[in-house]
Amino acid sequence: MVHLQGRATASPPPLLEVEKLSVRFGGVQALTNVNLEVRAGEICGLIGPNGAGKTTLFNCITRMYDVSAGSVKFEGRRIDMLPTHRIIAAGIARTFQNLGVYGRMTVLENVMLGAHHTCGQSVLRAWLRPAHSERSERELADWCRSILADIGLERVADAPAASLPYPALKRVEIARALAARPRLLLLDEPAGGLTHGEVTEFGELIQRIRQTHNLAVLLVEHHMGLVMNLCSRLVVLHLGKNLAQGTPAEVRSHPAVVAAYLGRPA
Numbered sequence: 001m002v003h004l005q006g007r008a009t010a011s012p013p014p015l016l017e018v019e020k021l022s023v024r025f026g027g028v029q030a031l032t033n034v035n036l037e038v039r040a041g042e043i044c045g046l047i048g049p050n051g052a053g054k055t056t057l058f059n060c061i062t063r064m065y066d067v068s069a070g071s072v073k074f075e076g077r078r079i080d081m082l083p084t085h086r087i088i089a090a091g092i093a094r095t096f097q098n099l100g101v102y103g104r105m106t107v108l109e110n111v112m113l114g115a116h117h118t119c120g121q122s123v124l125r126a127w128l129r130p131a132h133s134e135r136s137e138r139e140l141a142d143w144c145r146s147i148l149a150d151i152g153l154e155r156v157a158d159a160p161a162a163s164l165p166y167p168a169l170k171r172v173e174i175a176r177a178l179a180a181r182p183r184l185l186l187l188d189e190p191a192g193g194l195t196h197g198e199v200t201e202f203g204e205l206i207q208r209i210r211q212t213h214n215l216a217v218l219l220v221e222h223h224m225g226l227v228m229n230l231c232s233r234l235v236v237l238h239l240g241k242n243l244a245q246g247t248p249a250e251v252r253s254h255p256a257v258v259a260a261y262l263g264r265p266a
Helices: 054-061 085-090 107-113 123-128 130-150 166-178 196-212 224-230 248-252 255-262
Strands: 016-025 028-038 043-047 069-074 092-094 184-188 216-220 233-238 241-246
Touching: 016 054, 028 043, 028 054, 043 054, 043 196, 043 224, 054 184, 054 216, 085 092, 092 166, 107 130, 107 166, 130 166, 130 196, 166 184, 166 196, 184 196, 196 216, 196 224, 224 248, 233 248, 233 255, 241 248, 241 255
Parallel strands: 028 241, 043 216, 043 233, 092 184, 184 216
Antiparallel strands: 016 028, 016 069, 233 241
């Protein structure tokens, strides 16, 4: 991997640390010795051509895929052996390339699904203590309404999700991820399908929620204008391997990165 940054400076341990991660599907090597760090509070971009392994890496971090070798640590603790359902509880939430919004449910109900792990109530407990169950449900609904207010969708909280335009549905999916109270938010091509003006608004939204919710963001995105303006640091994958990392300006001008995107020899 080509390191593009200058002299190293002292910094706190990373929030997320991926070390020498490899993934194999049968005879296909999808990732090979991939390294990646995300620091608390930063917006880090994960970029690369189609097929570079970006979504595969997301799926490993969130335990949708098993790793063949290497490790994933979050807040210093290995999570690559955790069950999938415990990743959200650990503090990591994500969105997907394809929207997973339930059209017949209200916007609020969709967002509340993101916090299901915080309820922690069995059916028996809800039956024995219905008042407590109802209070918890109200508190959860209030929390999710506050998130919708943060992202400008409070007026449609009780509307069917199917009635919203596509850009609003993108925001609903982010709101659902925020409902889990994550410390790290993984965004997989959140600007896909948006117009130029909508992309600009979306970038402002990501900046705002990072600050409001005090979290770090790992962003996979092909819209280079958004990536370059939003991210303080970029990690580049190519053919399942690390290619380069550095500031947006350093990465944009590096010959190996240009060659990977444009198909020219470095």
